Amino acid sequence: MQIAIEDIKIRKRVRVNLDNIDELMESIRHYGLLNPITVNAKYELIAGRRRLEAAKRLGWRSISATVLDDTDRISELELEIEENTQRNDFSEAELLAAYTRLEKLRNPNIFIRIWRAIVSFFKSLFAPRI
Numbered sequence: 648m649q650i651a652i653e654d655i656k657i658r659k660r661v662r663v664n665l666d667n668i669d670e671l672m673e674s675i676r677h678y679g680l681l682n683p684i685t686v687n688a689k690y691e692l693i694a695g696r697r698r699l700e701a702a703k704r705l706g707w708r709s710i711s712a713t714v715l716d717d718t719d720r721i722s723e724l725e726l727e728i729e730e731n732t733q734r735n736d737f738s739e740a741e742l743l744a745a746y747t748r749l750e751k752l753r754n755p756n757i758f759i760r761i762w763r764a765i766v767s768f769f770k771s772l773f774a775p776r777i
Contacts, residue, residue, distance in 0.1 A: 649709045652702060655684075656691045661727055665697050672701040683711035685726065690714075693723045694730040 680702070684695025692699060693715065702710045718726075737745065755763075 648712055648714060650686070650690060650712045650714070651709050652699070652707060654690050655686060655699060655710075655712075656689065657696065657699075658691055660692075660696055661724070662696060662731060665700055668697060668701055668704065671697055672704055675701050676705060680711055683713050685713045685715060685730075687718045687723060688714060688716050691723075693718070693726050 675698070680698060682695070682698070684698050685693040687693055695712075699710065715726075
């Protein structure tokens, strides 16, 4: 659900340091908001402070949000803690493998480029003409 950013209230948060907002802004600008923020029924922020700040700085007027109806202060704090602790960064080996795969996809070898050109040529021959 989209909600107006100006309607979101920010209470006292566990995370006070909003590091790397510029990097997050660039990611959101490039890929969009991959995960909505989370708010309670009163539109008080539960999770997604950095995403919200990045959206504000990007000039967004609304943001995708998950609205939780039946929450209390304990469950909201548990959710905030859970979201910020239950993530697992890539290992160096996994990250290297991912960037290697990405590089191969962006810059395929000569045989793959020739094959793609042949396929594209034949597709254009048999494409319906309007």
